[in-house]
Amino acid sequence: MKPNVSALIRSTIFVRDLEKAVRFYHALGLTETYYEGVLEHPSANAIIGFPEIRPLSIHILKRPGPNYGMIGLFKLDETLDAEVLPAASGPARIGEVALIFYVRSMDETLARLRDAGATWSPEPTIFVMPHRQQPEVCLRDCDGVLINLVENDPAEQERTTSEMQTD
Numbered sequence: 001m002k003p004n005v006s007a008l009i010r011s012t013i014f015v016r017d018l019e020k021a022v023r024f025y026h027a028l029g030l031t032e033t034y035y036e037g038v039l040e041h042p043s044a045n046a047i048i049g050f051p052e053i054r055p056l057s058i059h060i061l062k063r064p065g066p067n068y069g070m071i072g073l074f075k076l077d078e079t080l081d082a083e084v085l086p087a088a089s090g091p092a093r094i095g096e097v098a099l100i101f102y103v104r105s106m107d108e109t110l111a112r113l114r115d116a117g118a119t120w121s122p123e124p125t126i127f128v129m130p131h132r133q134q135p136e137v138c139l140r141d142c143d144g145v146l147i148n149l150v151e152n153d154p155a156e157q158e159r160t161t162s163e164m165q166t167d
Contacts, residue, residue, distance in 0.1 A: 006068070007069075008068065010068075010071065013074070013143060014075075015073050016075075018075040021059075021073045024118075030071055031064070034062045037057075038057050039055065040055050044056050045080075054079060058075070059072075091138070100148040100150065102153065103149050103154070106135045120144075122137060124136060136150050
């Protein structure tokens with residue numbers, strides 16, 4: 001039976017500074033550009049709920065490989081009547097979404113992200129579950145988006161069974 005829904009293809013973040021956000025996510029390892037440009041067709045605004053037509057500058061990043069797990073960075077036109085959320089800082093909040101990434105080296109990745117503008121970045125801790133433990137940390141990107149880093153082989157994302165099962 002064919003699936004009715006794909007894996008998560010992309011998360012979109014509406015950013016304050018497109019260039020700064022691109023630098024941050026490049027530092028995380030999303031180094032390939034899937035699409036970059038300015039969307040000017042009225043459908044671009046309509047699909048995100050705005051009746052006014054304004055250009056949307058976008059840069060969609062991905063890691064090398066298949067086209068899923070991408071991050072779309074969208075910069076809304078300054079004249080668009082859009083609510084601006086205050087940048088979050090500190091621990092997770094109820095109702096918030098976190099972006100989760102496996103990283104081969106926690107220390108190297110954290111150093112790059114801190115240099116690239118992480119706005120909140122505590123030290124990692126060993127996260128313990130009944131079946132495994134590994135270093136993890138939550139931090140915030142340059143717009144305050146919560147990111148969870150898990151020190152684990154990135155190839156683990158290709159597993160097709162639960163991590164509780166052995167292949």
